[in-house]
Amino acid sequence: MTTRVIIVDDQAMVRAGFAALLAAQSDIDVVGEAPDGAQGVELSRRTRPDVVLMDVRMPEMDGLEAARRILGPPPGGGGSASAGEHRPRVLMLTTFDVDDYVYEALRAGASGFLLKDAPPADLIAAVRVVASGDALLAPSVTRRLIADFARQRPATRGRPALRLKALTERETEVLTLVARGRSNAEIAQTLVLAEQTVKTHVSRVLTKLDLRDRAQAVVFAYESGLVAPGE
Template identity: 60%
Template structure:
């Protein structure tokens, strides 16, 4: 993960969320466009049938959220995500505020774990209910919640073991974090929402949000999803261990 990647600013409250749809299947894009286009406060500002188009459209429209398929012609969704978010080697910084949601059917989970490293903020199943699609766009645009915790944890748990843990052995903890911030990081890694963290740690949700923000800032992480990746890769939590 690029330590220099800043946490994108929230979209302005006085304008609609700008969404780009990137998928090589016309029917998928059409279905998402109908659902999102009917939702107040959300605007589909562009579509793309391959990764090259996705990068161009996202840059031109200054989109807030990109719904990105992985397997597309010419340039795939992984490389497009890297280019949009500026995580490709030698790439310029991506559009300010852009976040990527990976569209998945779970037939290639290794793609998805790689997408997290590319900077994607989470996953959405292509057969998701309309209300889940709408909620996912809003959640990721805010950057204040982990998208689809059960989906994200499934991918991370399966593939975290393939990467060598960074510096410490079991029990290592980031020296930058206070005890309370570390507890919040552990809860994040287990897919807990702000409300669940507040209940577990006996604190208010506003305090939880403050701690989450400090964890992301101190560890130079893009968002909550990447805090989960960080925790697994560094051995702070392990698949199947509570």
């Protein structure tokens, strides 16, 4: 299947470069570009892409607000999106290896982030990873970003911590390892489980905690106090 992508960035050269690179892939179709967040939101609603490449810092409307609008309920909806409603995956782009905007975007539901100076192969792989429904959390810089900002915020008490009680002991173990940046294969090896079993546990964790993907699971694990930075 072809992955439909839009690129939202205020630098025309960046958009052109990313578009040329992605359009050269047989399984990726670039269906639009926008120079700021407001136009990106409108373009996303019009073209219904699978993946939105979203710059963090832009005029008019920054990438964080644009991501919130794209991933949130539709205008006038007054509530959560229906189960069958299309929601693209948002991949944040930044020139900074640690950026508060990116952390907040992950909380809003973005599926990960990538540095703009990453090798071309990493960009292509990132689009495929988030399009498949996974989160882009493998790079150590992503784990460092989340840990840095979790460290600046005390662990949230109350509802997030209480929600952990819905998990079984095994699911809690799996969530802890996900939060530490482990892949399913690494979790399977650590817990001596089949990789498919780990996938099932991860899916149940996301469902029970009402989380979009692994990116939000990592943020939740830090904010609930399950995992502390530096552990």
